[in-house]
Amino acid sequence: MSSQRARWYPLDHSAKIWPAVLSARFTSLFRLSAVLSEAVVLDDFRRALDLTWRRYPYFSVEFHRGLFWYYLEEAPVPEDITRPDRHWPCMDYPSLIQQRRLLRVYLYGRRVSLEVSHVLTDGMGAMEFLRTLVYEYLRIRFSLKARPDDPLIPRLVSRGSDEGEWVDSYLDHGLKGAPLKALPEKAFHLPFRLLPRGEYRIITGHLSLSSLQRTATEKGVSVTEYLVAVLFLAFQDYWTALGRANRRTPKALTRPIRILVPVNLRGIFESRTMRNFFVYVDPEIDPRLGEYSFDDILKYVHHYLRGEKHRQNLRRHFARHARTERTMPVRMIPLWIKNMVLSFSYQRQGDSRFSTSLSNIGAFRLPAAWMEKVDWVDFYPPPSPVMKQAVSIVSCNDVLSVNFGKMIAETPVETRFFRHLVKLGHQVEIQSNYPAENLRREG
């Protein structure tokens, strides 16, 4: 551990919004799970976890409330950081508030799950942690050895951590006086009632990655662009069906469909940070202007995403606020006032502007001998009671896992989404974390 490192850390620019809006439904927790080929051996797992904590000491933190800002303070890892996986995922709000830990590990048979708050890091940071954890566990459990120069070896204890891993990269790339992004109008949301507090349903579809890549390449698009287009198509189908079934559709149900697609900034801004470092782009279709064909949507999504993902445009999302928040007058405003402003700002600019989100964190990669012991990886998005459902994607070997995290019982979009994929020639295997009879009853 470096002697220069501070024992406490300010929240990064993107994390600051979360404490102001945290609630039993808005937990900020997302989950990454690796399903191994056989049941986890607890003793080996604890050794691996211990090594992983030593590699990422800045994740072993408690979340505290200060007078002017929230902050993270390094603290020893408690014994119960590893728990049996029995409850609904991403919903342990009481623990988050009472024990102030932002990262927990859950075990169930051969499934190793990492539940992380967005206050701490984003999907890519959590993915690095999981890679190291699984790498260390499988190395200890099966005495595996890799070539030292293998590029797929994750960040290991022996290499140590450096300051570049816990800096707020938003701040490094902030610009005073950068222009703000225009606020789009509110988006279409699914009109169903929320499930009781604490319930978070997951529907997962497993597809063949190579089959999807082949189709996407034929169309000249990436896998993310392809899946965003299918999601748009599913939403449009439901939007249109609503209009047909109801003589007079309420105005709120005729808004445009907008999907939030997070973009990892680490590659674009050459950052090694393990804190949050992403912004989003927001492709939109407006079925009020007429129905779109799949090829129309695909073409639009492809060009829109490519056009938006350039350094200057992405900087527009954070540059001005990241700078402003460090000015002395803003810093001196008491936290409760900041919370009120942030909460109001989130209500105005947050999830109400998006119909859903689709987050693809790419491939879970380890050296070949390790990958044989990992069956697949799942990634559950953080719950949003406004969008009511979100989609996240991760791949491992040839398995692409598409996960719908839902706060409603109904399944109008995911049913259409997977049906479209099947129509387009992909085989989909569906799983869910609630009893099958509910699935059948609710459609």
Next chain:
Amino acid sequence: MNYCPECAVAVRGDQSRCPLCGAQLADQAPDLPSDVQPRPEAAYRGVADRVRQRPWIIGAVTLGVLSIPAAVSLIVDLLINRGLTWSLIVLGALGLLLLFISLPSLVFYVNAGPGSRARTRAGRIRRFWLLMLLNAGATWGYLLYLDRVDADGVLRWAPGFGSLVTVLTLATIMLFFYTLQPPGAVRRGPLLFVWLSGYLIGLDWLIGALLAGGAFGGWSLIVAGSLIPVGTVYWIIEYLVSHSDRARRRLHV
């Protein structure tokens, strides 16, 4: 290697219980679903759910909080007047407050145990009317006491104004709690106003007969009459809610 039947992890060594969940370990690994997904049965229970399970908590907390001003007023009264004078009025008011706050939760949140839905509902309705009678009796008794203390043993305002205050308070509470009940109760909202009017007229007659020498006060007719516009507004809201429910069913497309 031993296995935990609950978390399904393997544990080395001669431990008999799972270090994660404390379950008794077994020799064989449990059968898990092929997707290795735990299927949670119960949702996280928030504060409101916990109170629903233990409705006496509200009464206990209220008692704890109210006992502080009660004790302070008793001590001050005893120290200054060397006896119980005005503190009885404060104690009476606090007692009423305790009844109003703690009893409704016992009526609506008490766990009825196994039994048919109809029986549970009947029990709830019985408890509801019992609560209303108890609350009405306590409020009215307190107002009578106040009137007697105020006018040295003669009743002046309690039979008229006091009964109006009592009944209106109870009507408000009843409306509030009745409309919070599960679906079905709301549908019978308009009926509630007919019941309420009858209840008020009956009370007026009873009070008049028992305390004011058999005269019918007549105030209940004015209150019951004023319930008609309130009932109409209620009926409109109820219609709109059920209409939006019907519309909601058309969302499953």
